[in-house]
Amino acid sequence: MSGAKFERIALIGIGLIGSSISHAARRAGLADKIVGSARTPATVKTALDLGIIDEGFQTAAEAARDADLVILCTPVGICGAVTKEINDAGAFRDGAILSDVGSVKAAIVRDVLPHVPEGVHFVAGHPIAGTEQSGPEAGFAELFDNRWCILTPHEGCDPSAVEKLSAFWEALGSNVETMTPEHHDLVLAITSHVPHLIAFNIVNTAGHLERVTNSEVIKFSAGGFRDFTRIAASDPTMWRDVFLNNKEAVLEMLGRFSEDLTALQRAIRFGEGETLHKMFGDARALRRGIIEAGQDTDAPDFGRRASVAKDEADED
Amino acid sequence: MSGAKFERIALIGIGLIGSSISHAARRAGLADKIVGSARTPATVKTALDLGIIDEGFQTAAEAARDADLVILCTPVGICGAVTKEINDAGAFRDGAILSDVGSVKAAIVRDVLPHVPEGVHFVAGHPIAGTEQSGPEAGFAELFDNRWCILTPHEGCDPSAVEKLSAFWEALGSNVETMTPEHHDLVLAITSHVPHLIAFNIVNTAGHLERVTNSEVIKFSAGGFRDFTRIAASDPTMWRDVFLNNKEAVLEMLGRFSEDLTALQRAIRFGEGETLHKMFGDARALRRGIIEAGQDTDAPDFGRRASVAKDEADED
Secondary structure, three states, X not given: OHHHOEEEEEEEOOOHHHHHHHHHHHHOOOEEEEEEEOOOHHHHHHXXXXXXXXXXXXXXXXXXXXXXXXXXXXXHXXXXXXXXXXXXXXXXXXXXXXXXXXXXXXXXXXXXXXXOOOOOEEEOEEEOOOOOOOOHHHOOOOOOOOOEEEEOOOOOOOHHHHHHHHHHHHHOOOEEEEOOHHHHHHHHHHHHHHHHHHHHHHHHHHHOOOOOOHXXXXXXXXXXXXXXXXXXXXXXHHHHHHHHHOHHHHHHHHHHHHHHHHHHXXXXXXXXXXXXXXXXXXXXXXXXHHHHOOOOOOOHHHHHHHHHHHHHHHHO | OHHHOEEEEEEEOOOHHXXXXXXXXHHHOOEEEEEEEOOOHHHHHHHHHOOOOOEEEOOHHHHHOOOOEEEEOXXXXXXXXXXXXXXXXXXXXXXXXXXXXXXXXXXXHHHHHHHOOOOOEEEOEEEOOOOOOOOHHHOOOOOOXXXXXXXXXXXXXXXXXHHHHXXXXXXXXXXXXXXXXXXXXXXXXXXXXXXXHHHHHHHHHHHOOOOOOHHHHHHOHHHOHHHHHHHHOOOHHHHHHHHHHOHHHHHHHHHHHHHHHHHHHHHHHOOOHHHHHHHHHHHHHHHHHHHHOOOOOOOHHHHHHHHHHHHHHHHO
16 A cells, blocks of 8 residues: 555644544554644643654644645634645645545635645545544544545545545545535535534533433433433534534535424324334334444444443453 | 342233343342243244243233233333233232333323222333344343333332332342332433434434435444434334323423524524534533443443454454
């Protein structure tokens, strides 16, 4: 996989995704050197201590200097500003590939492109992988294994840069697909953004009831609610930026969700058992497809049992 | 725990919950004999083959005869009819305790009580535990460990029967709490029923888009959507009955959910980043409470990694 190798990879931002890229790149031997930057000195120190980066900086420009692959692993909202900062410092290496891992793509292409100099090849990307945890300690080498990474080349994007970045993500363990930034944003609105919004929302609804206490919500969460709290525990800044930058697709999908929910609500109000049964039955088929596609485990309850058993064993 | 022992336990319905009760009761030595009934002969055979029941029947009345504990493990909607069937056959043993495991309680008390004869003690109950899987093969002894079981004694309910059933559930591994049937239905509407409804709904919304294919939804589900599909894979008949029998509380909670979602939607439309950030941040605290209360694992991604690793090891 020599086509996937780089001399110097710069990670701008060293959270869950940035640190996992480092672990996976080291596992596959994809970089001579991995450097990174974070605004918080403690994050840089942790990343150095954990061996995630070989050299650490507090500014993006310092980290990006001389790198042949620069990956923006920051919240979506600052990708444009960070690119400008690197470019203003003249720190981009000629011929470098610039990419990102943001959960929205059209807004990032719009924000980043104006600051990418001649001779630097921007290819926007999004690994569909993550956990609810944040920070450099949260990363691990297997995060991208058998997950999809979507690359969204814009008009005029360099095909050989797309090819090289594609090989890189495959070497990290991912399957790669390309599509337009706009289509990506529509797909992710339904597979990720709206589910997160709904999860945040129901957790807050539950937290503000008068007749049911928070302690009751917590104790009896095993009925289904706790699944929602997991994804609602994701990083608030990251998600704020996602919603502000994929407004139209999210609002469109949210409109359809609400329309469908109103129909279900009506079926409950009027006691239409057959309608409910049919809608619930349909949902099972999609779950089966996800498991067959290797995108989730079919261990009951996500295999929580195995993980609880492991926690207990660890305590011995 | 001799106060929790029974001579003959009859399970009416041998699905995930019925079979798990059997496994957990055998683990704790709580029954001399466990019998059961299911309408489908294949289910009875499977339950006998797996040692879940010592004797199997196709009618509830045959199974309940001579049992000192009868537990209705059927869908909520038929609990009343099943009780009537047992009573009409004169099959209730004098002094027996009758209970159930249904996810709604007021409707069950209303439906069951008229068919409970003098000298038989009905105590409604609901173990807050489950997985998305169904059938006798899905049960396991640890399902109730450290989960809550809610008992909802009605007016005039026999206190010593409540005490004995309480001891039984504790011996199965649960913590026990008692509350009124009405309060139970309100609590579960938010911790279980509305989350399931929302999960069913978004899966169906995703399945009916024109501009995003089902294959795309499946491939890119790791962004959050797949969590929803797990709980949407639960038994459709069980859930239909839940919504038809807890209509008022579900509609109330759904109204609040929609109200809150509209506010979030508006914040997205008008780009109110601070509002979004605050709401997302609040949701994290509740997750922390659930983990501290031992009601979920804090392994990232529910410990799916451990379970995937286990699946792979099993294949070797």
